[in-house]
Structure formats: C-alpha cells, structure tokens
Amino acid sequence: MNRRQFFTHSGVGLLGAGLISRAAAAALPEAASADSAATQIPVAPPNGRPFHPVITLNGWSLPWRMKNSVKEFHLIAEPVVREIAPGMVAHLWGYNGQSPGPTIEVVEGDRVRVFVTNKLPEPTTIHWHGQILPNGMDGVGGLTQPQIPPGKTYVYEFIARHAGTYMYHPHADEMVQMAMGMMGFWVTHPKDPNTMRVDRDFVFLTNAYDIEPGAYTPKVNTMLDFNLWTWNSRAFPGIDPLVCRLGDKVRIRMGNLTMTNHPIHLHGHRFVVAGTDGGWIAPAARWPEVTVDIAVGQMRAIEFTADNPGDWAFHCHKAHHTMNAMGHQVPTMIGVDQQKVAEKISRLIPGYMTMGSTGMSEMSQMQMPLPPNTLPMMTGEGPYGPIEMGGMFSVVKVRRDQKPGDYSDPGWYQQPPGTQAYEWLGELQPAPRAAAGRARPGDMEMRVKRNGHAH
Amino acid sequence: MLTATRTLLALSLPLAFAGCAQLQPDAGLGQVQQEMQTRLPAAALPALAWDKGSATAEQRRAQVQALLDEPLTADTAVRIALLNNGELQARFAELGLADADRVIASRLPNPALILARQVQGASVEIDRSFLFDLLSLFTLPARRDIATRRYQESQLATAAAVMALATETRKAWYDAVAAAQTSRYLTQVKEAADAAAELARNMANVGNMSRRDALQEQAFYAEAAAQREEAQAAETAARERLIRLMGLWGQQTAFQLPERLPDLPRHPEQRSEVEAIAMRDRLDVLMAKREIEGLAKSLGLTRATRYVNVLEVGYLNNSFNDQPRQTGAEVGLLLPLFDWGEARNARAEALYLQALARTRDLASRARSQAREAYVRYRTAYDLAEAYRKVIVPLRKQIGEENLLRYNGMLISVFELLSDSRAQILSVNAAIQAQRDYWKADADLQNALAGASPRFDALSLARPAQSASSH
Numbered sequence: 012m013n014r015r016q017f018f019t020h021s022g023v024g025l026l027g028a029g030l031i032s033r034a035a036a037a038a039l040p041e042a043a044s045a046d047s048a049a050t051q052i053p054v055a056p057p058n059g060r061p062f063h064p065v066i067t068l069n070g071w072s073l074p075w076r077m078k079n080s081v082k083e084f085h086l087i088a089e090p091v092v093r094e095i096a097p098g099m100v101a102h103l104w105g106y107n108g109q110s111p112g113p114t115i116e117v118v119e120g121d122r123v124r125v126f127v128t129n130k131l132p133e134p135t136t137i138h139w140h141g142q143i144l145p146n147g148m149d150g151v152g153g154l155t156q157p158q159i160p161p162g163k164t165y166v167y168e169f170i171a172r173h174a175g176t177y178m179y180h181p182h183a184d185e186m187v188q189m190a191m192g193m194m195g196f197w198v199t200h201p202k203d204p205n206t207m208r209v210d211r212d213f214v215f216l217t218n219a220y221d222i223e224p225g226a227y228t229p230k231v232n233t234m235l236d237f238n239l240w241t242w243n244s245r246a247f248p249g250i251d252p253l254v255c256r257l258g259d260k261v262r263i264r265m266g267n268l269t270m271t272n273h274p275i276h277l278h279g280h281r282f283v284v285a286g287t288d289g290g291w292i293a294p295a296a297r298w299p300e301v302t303v304d305i306a307v308g309q310m311r312a313i314e315f316t317a318d319n320p321g322d323w324a325f326h327c328h329k330a331h332h333t334m335n336a337m338g339h340q341v342p343t344m345i346g347v348d349q350q351k352v353a354e355k356i357s358r359l360i361p362g363y364m365t366m367g368s369t370g371m372s373e374m375s376q377m378q379m380p381l382p383p384n385t386l387p388m389m390t391g392e393g394p395y396g397p398i399e400m401g402g403m404f405s406v407v408k409v410r411r412d413q414k415p416g417d418y419s420d421p422g423w424y425q426q427p428p429g430t431q432a433y434e435w436l437g438e439l440q441p442a443p444r445a446a447a448g449r450a451r452p453g454d455m456e457m458r459v460k461r462n463g464h465a466h
Numbered sequence: 467m468l469t470a471t472r473t474l475l476a477l478s479l480p481l482a483f484a485g486c487a488q489l490q491p492d493a494g495l496g497q498v499q500q501e502m503q504t505r506l507p508a509a510a511l512p513a514l515a516w517d518k519g520s521a522t523a524e525q526r527r528a529q530v531q532a533l534l535d536e537p538l539t540a541d542t543a544v545r546i547a548l549l550n551n552g553e554l555q556a557r558f559a560e561l562g563l564a565d566a567d568r569v570i571a572s573r574l575p576n577p578a579l580i581l582a583r584q585v586q587g588a589s590v591e592i593d594r595s596f597l598f599d600l601l602s603l604f605t606l607p608a609r610r611d612i613a614t615r616r617y618q619e620s621q622l623a624t625a626a627a628v629m630a631l632a633t634e635t636r637k638a639w640y641d642a643v644a645a646a647q648t649s650r651y652l653t654q655v656k657e658a659a660d661a662a663a664e665l666a667r668n669m670a671n672v673g674n675m676s677r678r679d680a681l682q683e684q685a686f687y688a689e690a691a692a693q694r695e696e697a698q699a700a701e702t703a704a705r706e707r708l709i710r711l712m713g714l715w716g717q718q719t720a721f722q723l724p725e726r727l728p729d730l731p732r733h734p735e736q737r738s739e740v741e742a743i744a745m746r747d748r749l750d751v752l753m754a755k756r757e758i759e760g761l762a763k764s765l766g767l768t769r770a771t772r773y774v775n776v777l778e779v780g781y782l783n784n785s786f787n788d789q790p791r792q793t794g795a796e797v798g799l800l801l802p803l804f805d806w807g808e809a810r811n812a813r814a815e816a817l818y819l820q821a822l823a824r825t826r827d828l829a830s831r832a833r834s835q836a837r838e839a840y841v842r843y844r845t846a847y848d849l850a851e852a853y854r855k856v857i858v859p860l861r862k863q864i865g866e867e868n869l870l871r872y873n874g875m876l877i878s879v880f881e882l883l884s885d886s887r888a889q890i891l892s893v894n895a896a897i898q899a900q901r902d903y904w905k906a907d908a909d910l911q912n913a914l915a916g917a918s919p920r921f922d923a924l925s926l927a928r929p930a931q932s933a934s935s936h
C-alpha cells in the first residue's frame with residue numbers, strides 16, 4: 012500500500028465534494044493495496060470523526076475517502092499470494108492484495124459506502140458480520156441481493172450504528188471463499204474517542220488452511236483436518252509479537268472464521284472478556300480469565316493491564332493448533348528400538364534417519380530438508396533454545412522502556428537475576444523411574460473389583 | 467496244378483554309371499553356413515558341423531568349454547547352442563539323408579540277375595533272368611531333379627532350424643538374465659518388508675502398535691518372502707531352459723551370466739520396408755519359391771507367359787488382361803504363370819495353381835508376421851524407454867519427496883518403506899520391459915530373415931511360463 016499516494020488522490024477526490032452529479036458519484040474511490048504481510052501501524056485519521064486506530068496483526072487498515080460526508084471504501088476481491096511465514100506462501104483469495112483483507116475502521120454513526128469489485132473467477136458478496144443494517148445490505152447472495160458477478164462492482168451503503176468489533180466475509184460460495192482466505196476485520200469506534208480508551212488495540216482473525224506440504228493452494232473441501240492454524244493468515248514464527256509498554260491498557264479483539272473453536276490463552280496476565288461481536292459487556296458483568304474460548308463465528312475482545320514485564324506466550328491452547336503441517340497418522344515411535352532396523356532401512360533408502368524414539372523434540376533441533384513451501388511442524392528459535400511451536404502462537408512483549416505508540420520488536424526479555432528457573436547443582440538423589448515402554452497389558456496383574464457397570 | 471517257384475538267387479550287380487552325383491562334404495552344411503552369414507552376427511555363428519565322429523565331438527566340447535569360461539553373452543549362448551544342441555545335430559543328419567537320397571536318385575538302379583526254379587509236377591525249370599529297369603532309365607532325370615530339389619529345400623529348412631534355434635536361445639538368454647535381476651530386486655523388496663515387520667514388532671513390544679497392525683506388517687513380509695521364492699524358482703527355470711537349448715550338462719552348467727541386460731540402442735531400428743525384406747530374405751518364402759520352380763519344371767511347364775505377384779493370384783481370373791496391379795509398395799513375390807493350352811494339362815494346371823495358392827498364403831502370412839513383429843519391436847522399445855526415462859525416474863523423484871515428508875514427520879517410516887517397495891517394483895517392471903524389447907528384437911530378426919514362428923523344424927521345448935512374476 013502506498014498511503015501517502017492514496018491520501019493525495021483522496022484529496023483530489025475531495026475537490027468534487029458538494030457536486031452531486033451521477034458521474035462524480037460513479038467515480039470509484041481508489042483501492043489501496045498491500046504487497047506484504049508486515050504489520051502496518053496506522054496513522055491518526057486524516058478526516059472524518061477522530062478515533063484511535065487499531066493494530067491489525069500482520070495487516071493494515073484500509074484508507075477511505077470522504078465524499079459528501081460519506082466514508083467511501085473500495086474493496087477488491089481477488090486472488091492473492093500471502094506469505095504464511097518466511098519460507099511459505101499460499102495462493103489464496105483475499106482483498107486488496109492480501110488475505111485477510113484490510114481492516115475497515117469507522118466511527119459510530121458514520122455513513123459508510125463500500126464499493127466491492129469482484130476480480131474473482133466466480134460471483135461473490137460481502138456480508139458485514141454483526142452489523143445492524145438494512146436487510147438489502149446484509150450481503151447474503153441470493154437471499155438479500157444478487158451475487159456480484161466477476162468483473163462487476165457493487166456498492167454497499169449503511170450507517171455504522173453500534174461501536175464494536177465486527178468482521179466481513181463472503182456469503183456466496185461461502186465455504187470455498189472462506190477456505191481460500193476471504194475475510195477481514197471491521198472496527199466501529201465509539202463517537203467519543205475517550206470512551207473505553209485503551210493504549211493498544213490489537214485485532215486479528217483466526218483462520219485455518221489445509222495446504223498439502225509442497226503445495227500452495229488450500230484444499231477447500233477439508234472440513235476439520237487442517238494443517239495450518241493461523242492468525243490473519245500467518246503462522247508462528249510469522250506472527251508479529253504484540254508489543255506493549257508496561258502499564259498500558261491493552262485490548263485484543265479476535266474473531267474466529269475457522270471450523271473449530273480456539274481457547275486463546277495469555278501467560279502472565281489476567282484479562283477480562285470485555286466484548287463480543289454482539290456488543291460491549293457491562294463492566295460489572297465482565298469476568299476474569301486467562302483463556303478465552305472463541306467459538307466458530309464468534310468474536311471476543313479481551314482487556315488487561317500489561318503490568319507484568321516479560322515475554323509472555325500468547326496462543327491457542329489446543330496443542331495441535333500450535334503446530335505447523337504435520338502427519339496426524341504418523342505412529343508414535345517413543346521407546347521403540349530403531350537402531351538395528353535402521354541399518355536395513357538405510358540400505359534401501361539412502362538419507363534415512365530414525366526419528367521419534369525419544370519424542371519429537373529432535374524435529375526442531377535438526378535442520379532436515381523438507382518439501383518445498385513447507386514450514387517445519389515445530390520451529391522458532393528463542394534466546395534459550397528452540398521454541399518448538401507453530402501455528403497460532405505469538406508473544407505479548409511487555410517492556411518498561413517501550414515508547415508509547417512504539418510497536419517495534421524490543422528483542423528477547425532479559426530476566427532480572429534470580430527470577431529464572433535454574434538447574435539444581437546440589438546432590439541428586441536417584442529418582443525411582445519407570446522403565447520407558449515396558450508396561451504392557453497383561454504384564455501387570457489387575458485386581459479391580461467391579462461393581463455394576465463400568466463408567 | 468501246382469506251381470512252385472523258388473527264387474534261388476537274386477543278385478544285384480553294381481553298375482558303374484558315368485557322371486553320377488557325389489555326396490557333399492559335411493552333408494552340404496557349407497550352403498547353410500553361407501545362408502546364415504547374413505542372418506546372424508559373426509560372434510553368434512560358429513562353423514556349423516555335423517558331428518560324425520569322436521574327433522569332431524572332442525573338438526566341439528573344447529570349443530564350447532572355451533566359450534563357457536567367459537560370462538555368457540547372448541551371442542556366445544547362441545554360438546554354443548549351434549555347436550552343441552542335439553536336436554540341431556539331428557536336423558543336420560536329416561540333411562545328410564537328403565543328400566544321400568539325392569545321390570541315390572541320380573544313379574540308375576542296378577541291373578539284377580535272378581535265378582528261379584519252377585517246379586511243375588515233376589519237371590523243374592531253372593529260370594534265369596537279367597532284369598534292367600528301363601523305365602527308371604527314362605525317369606532318371608526327373609527323379610534326380612526332384613531329389614536335388616528336396617535336398618536344396620532341406621538345406622533351407624536346416625537354415626531355418628538354425629535360425630529358429632538361434633532365436634530361441636537368444637530369447638532364453640534374455641529371460642535368464644532378467645529373471646536373475648528380478649530375483650535380486652525381489653530380495654530387496656523382501657528386505658524392505660522385513661525392516662517394516664521388525665519395526666512393527668518392536669513397536670508392538672513397547673505398546674505403540676496394535677497386534678493387528680503388527681500382524682499386517684508380518685503378513686506383508688511373509689508375502690514378499692514368498693514372492694522372492696517364486697522369483698528364485700523362475701530364475702532357475704529360465705536358466706535351465708537356456709541350458710537345455712545349449713545342450714549343456716554337468717560341470718558345463720556352472721556358467722556365469724552377466725549382472726544385467728544390455729542397454730537399449732540409442733535409437734530403435736527404423737524399418738519401413740519390413741515386408742519387402744521378409745519377401746526377400748525369409749527362408750520359408752525361399753523354400754516355397756524353390757518348390758514352385760521345381761514343380762513347374764517337373765510338370766514340363768516351360769513357356770511362362772508372364773510373371774505374377776503371388777499375392778495377387780486370387781485376382782488372376784478377373785484381371786488376366788489387365789495391366790499388372792500396383793500394390794503401392796514394391797512388395798511382392800514374383801512367380802511365373804504358364805500358358806496351360808490344352809485340356810490335357812488340366813492336372814498340371816491344378817497342381818500348379820494349388821502350389822501358387824499355398825505360396826500366396828505363406829507370403830501373406832509372412833508379410834503380416836513381419837509387420838506385427840516390427841510393431842511389437844517398436845512398441846517394446848517405446849515401453850522400455852518410457853520405463854527407463856519416465857516411470858522409474860518419476861518413482862525415484864516421488865521417493866525423494868517422500869523422504870522430505872518423512873523428515874518433516876509428515877509421513878511414517880512405514881509409508882517410506884512401502885514407497886521404497888513400489889520404487890523397486892518399478893525398476894523391476896523396467897527390467898521386464900527391457901527384456902521384452904530384446905526378445906521382440908530377436909523375434910523381429912526371425913520374422914524378417916528366418917521363418918514363421920510356427921515353423922517347427924526343431925521340437926524346441928517351449929517355456930512353461932515366462933519369468934515375469936513379481
């Protein structure tokens with residue numbers, strides 16, 4: 012995206028303000044486009060009502076133009092190439108050059124006009140999930156409007172009535188288009204920018220893809236067995252950290268457009284669930300959590316004070332969702348003697364190495380050649396060794412000396428002396444330890460009295 | 467009245483006859499040798515010899531042993547078979563018989579002196595007669611011609627037998643080498659299954675695999691082991707067949723075969739004129755031609771009105787006065803047609819036309835066989851090349867990709883091993899395609915310059931089954 016260029020153009024657009032000619036109204040606002048997956052820090056709104064912009068993780072917010080007091084946006088539905096993490100790109104469908112599309116930020120009461128140009132090979136629509144709007148603007152293909160044919164532009168126009176957290180996605184060939192990455196975030200800011208003001212307001216959508224190792228395009232027909240669990244179409248270590256200044260009031264807004272729920276867990280802090288896509292929760296009704304489960308099609312806004320310095324893991328608590336592509340059918344090799352058989356196999360398959368006899372940790376320690384365009388199942392290098400993660404994993408970095416408004420990565424946290432786990436160097440008592448992999452049913456005599464039926 | 471006649475003496479008197487034929491040295495194998503020189507590579511063609519004494523037998527044994535000391539090539543295998551095959555020796559003896567018949571037929575039968583005593587009642591009469599077969603004197607040239615023709619045909623038949631044995635031996639050599647290769651590859655398949663089974667056992671022992679799944683791997687292994695046994699039996703069978711064709715026994719059977727089949731030539735033989743070559747070179751066609759010529763001669767047909775392409779004989783009545791038909795390519799077998807004239811020649815005409823019809827049948831079959839053999843040859847080449855250049859490299863690439871997936875813990879070692887089995891089997895299929903190419907090559911040479919595959923000059927043991935199990 013070239014924001015400066017956009018604003019120059021929108022300035023030109025403003026020259027026409029006041030003219031209510033059809034020709035002028037028909038002129039489309041420029042559709043800005045992003046060509047990278049870097050987090051772009053938005054600037055304060057140049058016009059319209061003031062608001063504090065959100066930070067879209069590995070994303071950006073869409074510039075608009077004001078036309079006769081209407082905020083005009085232009086979304087282009089199109090095929091995109093999205094970097095999931097360094098080392099892997101996906102052939103997706105998205106908006107304005109990326110998947111997910113840009114975040115749309117408006118203010119409560121704004122009249123919003125969104126031009127949607129369809130550059131996909133099939134019809135599409137956009138549904139404004141959670142918004143209270145006229146039925147004909149709801150974007151359900153066939154039900155509330157005809158689908159937007161390829162090559163055509165449709166206009167959605169409505170008033171953003173309620174401040175809150177929303178998302179947008181197609182409601183035409185919906186399963187396919189969402190499996191291909193079509194979605195975006197929407198934030199309606201309160202009229203008074205000081206209402207529920209926070210210092211940092213992060214947003215992202217969870218999404219999931221099934222991309223065969225070595226391939227680029229998601230298998231759109233997969234229902235549950237996805238192999239890439241992403242935030243804003245990024246997987247660890249591709250997800251930017253959520254950087255905070257000590258004492259900041261922090262909000263994280265998340266929406267779930269995958270096919271399963273995600274219990275999102277934050278280390279080192281207690282947060283409250285402050286809002287859903289149905290609205291803000293009355294302060295007295297908010298409840299404390301360290302994990303918030305986001306069901307399919309739901310959104311959650313959590314709030315906390317970043318009062319604990321450090322590098323705090325922030326991730327989906329489904330362990331398989333913090334892995335990249337993996338073989339779910341691969342059998343467990345823990346405790347299996349592979350040494351002798353390894354010789355036989357190596358004779359037949361040069362380059363073969365045994366794996367998994369002691370667990371899968373070695374996966375992140377050894378740099379083995381993988382299929383092209385494939386992320387290691389678990390990866391990431393921290394200050395003390397491999398992080399052994401993937402997928403829906405990032406780090407909330409709380410630093411005392413982080414400048415207000417500075418989102419740049421401060422590096423790894425240095426624990427103050429005496430505040431880190433350490434090795435016991437004193438006398439070791441032999442610990443009784445079960446021999447690994449010896450227990451077999453039948454080895455042990457079971458003396459269990461059964462009363463009635465087993466549970 | 468009782469008459470008793472008793473022959474007292476029948477004496478055949480050898481009668482020198484001027485200009486009588488002589489037996490050919492070595493039954494005339496020299497002619498056969500000459501025919502074969504254009505049909506077999508020099509390395510495959512020994513000096514053909516009819517074993518008539520222990521001296522030649524000893525010489526032959528030494529020759530064979532010298533060839534057996536080196537790893538056997540297809541050519542040396544053929545050479546040994548042509549030196550040593552017993553059936554071929556029997557065929558040579560048949561040629562000797564034909565030669566002897568020719569010599570006998572070119573001699574007048576000896577006059578005979580017969581003394582007979584006739585008893586009639588009390589009277590006894592001694593009858594002396596001196597018999598001389600005058601008729602044979604008149605028919606001598608005809609009989610001599612027939613026997614000479616038979617002898618010449620027998621030479622061609624012997625050449626066809628040599629060609630058939632060379633073809634069979636060559637094919638048996640390809641089978642034997644390929645079967646040994648297959649046997650080695652199936653040993654590797656067995657090893658892959660063995661590794662999987664052992665791993666499964668280890669996994670079941672520590673509780674990481676169900677008994678059912680472990681048994682599955684054991685079953686794969688047992689099957690792979692059985693298939694290897696089968697391949698070894700097939701290897702033995704193929705080798706034994708080659709041994710039989712080469713007429714070997716005892717210590718001789720310990721010969722060495724090369725590790726692998728020869729590579730395919732860079733380009734397949736391009737032959738657009740296979741049918742013409744078959745008409746020109748095939749031994750069975752040459753035999754038929756000679757028979758027709760002889761028949762014409764013996765029927766006293768001399769005034770050929772014109773020559774016809776035997777393949778068009780069926781059209782003769784309709785197109786008698788037409789211009790000769792054009793058959794497109796210059797493929798044909800030209801044979802004379804005669805002016806039958808009088809009705810008294812009806813018998814000769816019928817005989818001659820019958821022979822023409824048979825020849826026509828043979829010629830059209832020969833052409834068809836040549837075409838088919840060439841198509842089979844080309845197809846076999848393309849198939850073998852597809853295996854070598856496309857299928858096996860693809861399998862190899864898939865294997866490499868699978869290893870990458872294994873590295874990423876995306877697939878299990880069992881998938882890796884089963885893929886390696888698939889890879890080995892594709893290499894094995896490639897070897898079989900290579901073998902089939904070489905066999906098709908041998909068949910093509912025989913279809914072009916030998917005789918019909920049905921030509922059974924030798925009762926060669928057919929292979930019970932090709933060694934293509936995997």
Ligand SMILES: [Cu+2]
Binds near residue numbers: 240272274327329403
């Ligand atoms: Cu999850």
